[in-house]
Amino acid sequence: MKTVDAVMDPVAVLHREAVEFTSALIRIDSTNTGDTATIGVGESECAELIRGWLAEVGYTGVWRERTPGRGNLVVRITGSDPAATALLVHAHTDVVPADATLWRVDPFAGEVNEGELWGRGAVDMKNMIGMLVAAIRSLAAEGWQPRRDIVLAFVADEEVEGADGMAFLVQQHPELFAGVTEAIGELGGFSIEGPAGRHYAIGIGEKGVAWATLRARGATGHGSLIPNASSAVARLTSALARIVAHEWPLADDPAMQMVITHLRSAVGADLEAATLERDIASLGPIARC
Numbered sequence: 232m233k234t235v236d237a238v239m240d241p242v243a244v245l246h247r248e249a250v251e252f253t254s255a256l257i258r259i260d261s262t263n264t265g266d267t268a269t270i271g272v273g274e275s276e277c278a279e280l281i282r283g284w285l286a287e288v289g290y291t292g293v294w295r296e297r298t299p300g301r302g303n304l305v306v307r308i309t310g311s312d313p314a315a316t317a318l319l320v321h322a323h324t325d326v327v328p329a330d331a332t333l334w335r336v337d338p339f340a341g342e343v344n345e346g347e348l349w350g351r352g353a354v355d356m357k358n359m360i361g362m363l364v365a366a367i368r369s370l371a372a373e374g375w376q377p378r379r380d381i382v383l384a385f386v387a388d389e390e391v392e393g394a395d396g397m398a399f400l401v402q403q404h405p406e407l408f409a410g411v412t413e414a415i416g417e418l419g420g421f422s423i424e425g426p427a428g429r430h431y432a433i434g435i436g437e438k439g440v441a442w443a444t445l446r447a448r449g450a451t452g453h454g455s456l457i458p459n460a461s462s463a464v465a466r467l468t469s470a471l472a473r474i475v476a477h478e479w480p481l482a483d484d485p486a487m488q489m490v491i492t493h494l495r496s497a498v499g500a501d502l503e504a505a506t507l508e509r510d511i512a513s514l515g516p517i518a519r520c
């Protein structure tokens with residue numbers, strides 16, 4: 232195969248490998264159910280494949296695993312400038328569950344249908360791993376060396392809480408990320424169609440999360456009697472309904488101001504902070520982001 236590839240167009244090789252690698256990863260069921268009783272060894276199998284593809288072009292990494300079967304692979308490509316900071320490029324090998332009865336194709340077949348590669352993980356995010364590994368191999372074949380160190384991290388357990396993946400690595404093995412000042416992950420923003428073409432946004436902030444436990448007390452009742460409006464269940468459900476109905480305000484902060492400024496020029500939309508909630512619907516699918 233090597234002699235064939237040597238005379239092939241390098242871009243054709245890059246394309247072929249990106250699809251082949253993504254497909255091979257999809258065929259490994261690395262479902263993260265969040266329950267250790269049902270999580271298999273798919274994440275390690277994915278990381279083993281990636282390790283092999285990178286080793287073929289001379290890149291070896293370190294394997295770190297908190298839980299058997301949930302391996303994490305970190306590869307550092309040394310840059311030419313020791314004074315430069317490092318760039319982290321990270322991707323996760325796990326996927327969310329797929330109910331095959333709801334799919335037109337086998338979610339773990341990784342087959343090309345209608346010119347597109349279908350399967351669980353095809354967009355989140357085995358596709359990025361396939362493209363990244365193919366790109367790194369292509370660059371390696373050209374004798375490339377980056378100026379700054381590039382740290383590639385392929386991690387387990389992103390879809391639930393990261394305890395066996397990134398949290399474990401940064402807490403127990405922070406040395407793997409020495410010198411890293413920037414990181415590229417799975418998404419920053421969705422692409423936006425504008426008057427001058429398609430725009431690719433960069434994420435500059437994240438929503439937070441606040442978990443709450445609601446407890447209600449009320450008068451007890453009985454299923455045979457008419458509903459009791461002062462029961463704990465009734466109070467709890469009406470509290471939940473009020474949370475759903477609440478109109479959450481847009482954050483008026485520097486990040487949002489920057490988004491508005493750039494959206495104005497990128498898509499030619501007439502946006503102002505004061506009327507953003509009304510006008511954002513005109514931007515189409517990105518409005519819900």
Ligand SMILES: [Zn+2]
Binds near residue numbers: 355356
């Ligand atoms: Zn993801």
